Amino acid sequence: MRCYNHHEKEAVGTCKSCGRALCPDCAAEVEKAVACRNRCESDVSTLLSLNRNALQYAKSTKQARYLAPTLFIVVGGMLTTTGCIYEGIDVAILAGGIVIAIGIAFLIIQYRMAKGIRA
Secondary structure, three states: OEOOOOOOOEOOEEOOOOOOEEOOOOEEEEOOEEEEOOOOHHHHHHHHHHHHHHHHHHHHHHOOOOHHHHHHHHHHHHHHHHHHHOOOOHHHHHHHHHHHHHHHHHHHHHHHHHHHHHO
16 A cells, blocks of 8 residues: 555555555654544544543443343333232233343343443
């Protein structure tokens, strides 16, 4: 691969921002990434910062992934228990069963999404 600016020189990498092949004279290292010297350095720095932020966000949401499905299951269980304990509110058993089913479905979806992200 040849340098975008100096066609006679061999490229040592490609710019992370614009994708141009660069020789050692045209390349600048920005946080272990290659960028066009005096052209794309700030863009590459911004891209790397966005990538770090996205990774941080993904790690922070990992713990909360199963919170909502668990709450659905717990609330559904409470409704079902209430319907079983007190006579005359049989609709609570039905509502609790529906909420539990939604929670389980949501839990399965979250599990499959998490499994897909890791693969």
